[in-house]
Amino acid sequence: MVSRVIPVDPFDLVIFGGTGDLAQRKILPALFRRYCAGQWNDDVRIIAAARSAHDQAGYRAIVAESLAQHAPRQAADPGNLDGFLNRLQYLRLDASSDDGWENLSGLLTDSRIRAFYFSVGPGLFAPLAEKIRQHGLANEQTRIVVEKPFGHDLDSARALNATLASYFSENQIYRIDHYLGKETVQNLMAVRFGNMLFEPLWNSQYVDHIQITVAETVGVDGREEYYERAGAMRDMVQNHLMQLLCLIAMEPPAKFDSDAVRDEKLKVIRALDPVQPHHIVRGQYSGDPDGPGYREAVGNPRSTTESYVALRAHVSNWRWAGTPFYLRTGKRLVARSSVINVIFKDAPHSIFGAEAGRHANTLSIRLQPNEGITLKVTIKEPGQGGMRLIDVPLDMSFAEALGPENQEAPDAYERLVMDVIRGNQTLFMRGDEVEAAWAWTDPIIAGWQARGDVPKPYDSGSTGPGDAELLMKRDGRHWQGIKP
Ligand code: NAD
Numbered sequence: 001m002v003s004r005v006i007p008v009d010p011f012d013l014v015i016f017g018g019t020g021d022l023a024q025r026k027i028l029p030a031l032f033r034r035y036c037a038g039q040w041n042d043d044v045r046i047i048a049a050a051r052s053a054h055d056q057a058g059y060r061a062i063v064a065e066s067l068a069q070h071a072p073r074q075a076a077d078p079g080n081l082d083g084f085l086n087r088l089q090y091l092r093l094d095a096s097s098d099d100g101w102e103n104l105s106g107l108l109t110d111s112r113i114r115a116f117y118f119s120v121g122p123g124l125f126a127p128l129a130e131k132i133r134q135h136g137l138a139n140e141q142t143r144i145v146v147e148k149p150f151g152h153d154l155d156s157a158r159a160l161n162a163t164l165a166s167y168f169s170e171n172q173i174y175r176i177d178h179y180l181g182k183e184t185v186q187n188l189m190a191v192r193f194g195n196m197l198f199e200p201l202w203n204s205q206y207v208d209h210i211q212i213t214v215a216e217t218v219g220v221d222g223r224e225e226y227y228e229r230a231g232a233m234r235d236m237v238q239n240h241l242m243q244l245l246c247l248i249a250m251e252p253p254a255k256f257d258s259d260a261v262r263d264e265k266l267k268v269i270r271a272l273d274p275v276q277p278h279h280i281v282r283g284q285y286s287g288d289p290d291g292p293g294y295r296e297a298v299g300n301p302r303s304t305t306e307s308y309v310a311l312r313a314h315v316s317n318w319r320w321a322g323t324p325f326y327l328r329t330g331k332r333l334v335a336r337s338s339v340i341n342v343i344f345k346d347a348p349h350s351i352f353g354a355e356a357g358r359h360a361n362t363l364s365i366r367l368q369p370n371e372g373i374t375l376k377v378t379i380k381e382p383g384q385g386g387m388r389l390i391d392v393p394l395d396m397s398f399a400e401a402l403g404p405e406n407q408e409a410p411d412a413y414e415r416l417v418m419d420v421i422r423g424n425q426t427l428f429m430r431g432d433e434v435e436a437a438w439a440w441t442d443p444i445i446a447g448w449q450a451r452g453d454v455p456k457p458y459d460s461g462s463t464g465p466g467d468a469e470l471l472m473k474r475d476g477r478h479w480q481g482i483k484p
Helices: 021-036 056-070 078-085 101-107 122-134 154-167 183-194 224-249 258-271 294-298 398-402 404-408 412-422 431-451 466-473
Strands: 011-016 045-050 088-092 113-118 142-146 173-175 207-215 280-285 308-313 325-330 337-344 362-368 372-380 389-397 456-458
Touching: 011 021, 011 412, 021 045, 021 056, 021 078, 021 412, 045 101, 056 078, 056 088, 088 101, 113 122, 113 412, 122 142, 122 154, 142 412, 154 431, 173 412, 173 431, 183 224, 183 362, 183 372, 207 224, 224 258, 224 294, 224 308, 224 325, 224 337, 224 431, 258 431, 280 294, 280 466, 308 466, 325 466, 456 466
Parallel strands: 011 045, 011 113, 045 088, 113 142, 142 173, 207 325, 280 456
Antiparallel strands: 207 337, 280 308, 308 325, 337 362, 362 372, 372 389
16 A cells, blocks of 8 residues: 655756765665656766766666665666666766866756756865856756754854855755655654644644653664764754754644745744753663773874764643653664654543552654554453553554555655655755754753863663753653663
8 A cells, every 4th residue: 555656847957975874875766666667767967976987887886786785676676776876977077167068068058957866974064056157057856965064063054155145045955854854753743743643632732751762773883984983963953853843843834835834843843942951851872792991982082072862852832741751862872773753641540549540642753763643541351350550552553554565665765855846845954943952952062161161971782861861860760761
């Protein structure tokens, strides 16, 4: 039961950084799967541009290998593979000089949709925008796609927004947060705004608290230099976790269009209280037989960069006053799991007596792995004994509910890249949202620096530092388990 495919209009897509990790692992496989699904056809051209020299056959061979790894089912069909590779062209080009730009200009002659994907380091975003304009490559239908990180603080994000705005209008700029492209994240909006059941309860009167967990088992492998400058706060909280918080907390937009949705998300960020230092825990993983500790990995024995953050946030508005949002994310944790748990309040009075225990409904929205939504409800424990209560899940695992074809439901990049072509910005961050998110995180990071804060060590393979448990315990609550 997968929705029917509506083909997009013909387009030219230029991927700057076409030899890089992101292009090979995510963007090209996503385009390939959409090609195989029939979402676009032979009237499309994909131009991969990067600094290294490759002839067409050599580049296509590299891509064929990536597709075999990242889209194996589709790549097993030689017709699909050849059809896709024939739409690909490689161009040697330097983002920071004029090398190769005339050749690109010679390729882009049609007046159709023209998208430029900046899959390069953030230092090249501004030079690329400038070169596209300087060489007259932007047409009426131009869009640019910008990857994270979008700045490393408010000032740098403002400067980048201002630079991009001097070349492109806001409705041409697509800032990617791939969490927003996940099926369950959109389902979160469908569940909230498509059902009568939840929205009346979606407030501080009925919701005790909300937990947002993004746990990874990997360390900083391969990204040491970037991560040491960023840390979990900049790398995960400022973007992915805050975006999830916004979707949970926002008011219903008047309609599902890009500005209506993003206006509501922005209001949430602006309503966030500053985080008190005692409401935040930083951690850094220690080594174990499976891998080095954080400090060893980044080659800095005195590093104070956090690989884990847990914090308590408050959205100060009528809907959420008094309902805390607990956010946590970390590396080298016990399991890979991204989940949002909405924990409802206990029933105000138990007619079943004290021995029935305390029971609260929990709505779990799992982003990965096993995307799906579970509602825990309280029922009578089966049997002849007294009235004992247990909590059982009403489970909507997408793989089960939607059938085996769901395995082929588009992944985040498939949806987001096609949204770029369709010109739909709903699932992309607007410039003011990004700035507001930095305005909230900057003082937290500045506070750590001013206090010389040192993250607490935690064991690799654990759920994080013990202080994170205390953060909850002090409030009479506890974290839900981190389960794969
Ligand atoms: P990468 O280092 O693997 O690839 C960089 C690409 O840029 C290469 O193709 C390289 O040839 C090209 N390049 C470098 N300098 C150039 C220049 N002067 N002119 C033209 N091309 C040049 O990096 P990546 O991992 O693919 O990441 C790309 C971007 O995506 C970065 O901004 C990164 O932060 C972001 N990102 C990556 C991932 C990921 O999973 N890899 C995830 C999220 C965001």
